[in-house]
Amino acid sequence: MFRPFLAVLFCLAMPAHAEVAGKVRVIDGDTFAIGETRVRLHGIDTPESTQMCGARGVSPWPCGAWVSDKVRSVYDGADARCAEVDIDRYGRVVAKCFVGGEDVGQHLVAEGLALAYAKYSQDYLTDESSARDAGRGLHGMAFERPARFRAVQRDARAKTAALGQEVPEGCRIKGNISSSGGTMIYHVPGQRDYDATVISEARGERWFCSEDEARKAGWRRARR
Structure with missing residues (x-):
């Protein structure tokens, strides 16, 4: 007879997934700052900000800075709503973020500015495949994952x-x-x-x- 009461207590003890909302400051291609909160976009991976990319016969180029600038030009100062998925080992909120109702991670992968991070999510694999087939963004150049x-x-x-x-x-x-x-x-x-x-x-x-x-x-x- 105490089970419903215990169930309520258990639910109250469970940590609620937080929502972070506010204006975006782009740190790099897959990391935002919203107020005092660092947000790592869930399910995507972008070149590190200092990363140089290239291949044999192709001169190295600053792919990390290029992606960061592209993302900054679209999202810096935008109003975002981010739903927490996890907290990573660096203390950042890992979240899916939306601007104007659009999934930011999906948009970046579809435009070839980010890659689907299959290790953590299968959500954007189709978007990456489409971007690769079309040669959009990084997929039209020589780059290192x-x-x-x-x-x-x-x-x-x-x-x-x-x-x-x-x-x-x-x-x-x-x-x-x-x-x-x-x-x-x-x-x-x-x-x-x-x-x-x-x-x-x-x-x-x-x-x-x-x-x-x-x-x-x-x-x-x-x-x-």
């Missing part, structure tokens, strides 16, 4: 940590000194030998945050 970019960064940090080094945040250009002749060459993400290149600070090798910085320090770009 953000998850792959982050994995390479983690691997690079692990390798340099084993050598007692630290990779500067956002600095992924590898300044390598050839063993034959001592030529100073830098490698950017997407080039043939990038992943295989390990930086040895003991030999004078180093990380760079931009190609301009590398050139000014006397390094030249690897040909492949």
Whole structure:
């Protein structure tokens, strides 16, 4: 006879999913600030703001900054309503956000500015497939999937940590000194030998945050 009462108590104890509403300030392609709340858009993934993309035979380009600028041009200052789905390990609210009744995540994936983050949601897989078939946004260019970019960064940090080094945040250009002749060459993400290149600070090798910085320090770009 106490079961209905206990059920009510159980429901009251369950945390309610919050709603965040207000004007958007775009942090990067998949992260907004609404007031004091950081919101990570649910079910999508975009290039990191410092990410450079490219492929063999294609010059690296700042895909992360490009996407962030595109998203900012559409949503910065817009009124959004966001329904909380989760809280991530960084303390951000993970949410589905809507502007003018439109699902922001779906719009970004459909326009090729974001990818469906299948690890966490299957909601936008069809939208990504359509954008890819049409060559919209990122799909019309050479780019590295953000998850792959982050994995390479983690691997690079692990390798340099084993050598007692630290990779500067956002600095992924590898300044390598050839063993034959001592030529100073830098490698950017997407080039043939990038992943295989390990930086040895003991030999004078180093990380760079931009190609301009590398050139000014006397390094030249690897040909492949």
